[in-house]
Amino acid sequence: MTYDEFLAELGKAGLSVRAFAKLIGMNPTSVSNYASNGEVPRHLAVIAALLAEMNLRGVAFQVAIERVGSARKKPRGSGRPGRFGGDRQEQLELVSGLNDTSSQL
Incomplete structure (x- = not known):
């Protein structure tokens, strides 16, 4: 479903993008970001x-x-x-002299 068709369905439901997002527990920005793609994921299209x-x-x-x-x-x-994404990151050991390997070739 295109984003414009999605907006038309929301209009028939009497909902704005913000109200739709709140109703289904999503961030309104996440829903409106689909406008840049021009397409809405199938599960959101079906709900609308x-x-x-x-x-x-x-x-x-x-x-x-x-x-x-x-x-x-x-x-x-x-x-x-x-942390990245909530996971603890290991400290990386940097090996000195990595550039010296090119002279060994």
Whole structure:
């Protein structure tokens, strides 16, 4: 689904990108970043299409989604000094004289 079609489905559902992202537990910026690709991942497209259809038929989808809960994903790459992506990094030993190997060839 193109991003424009996705926005049309959200409009039918009565949702903005921000409201959609909040409803499904995503960062609004992550959703709007798909505009640069021009395409929306299938799982988000399916959700938007289903929400639009439910809204057009008068089904209160907010109640059903709230039953799922609001457990958000843990952010990836929570970098701290000495860590990359949350994993402890080993200190690398640099070997001196690496440039000297070219003279041995």
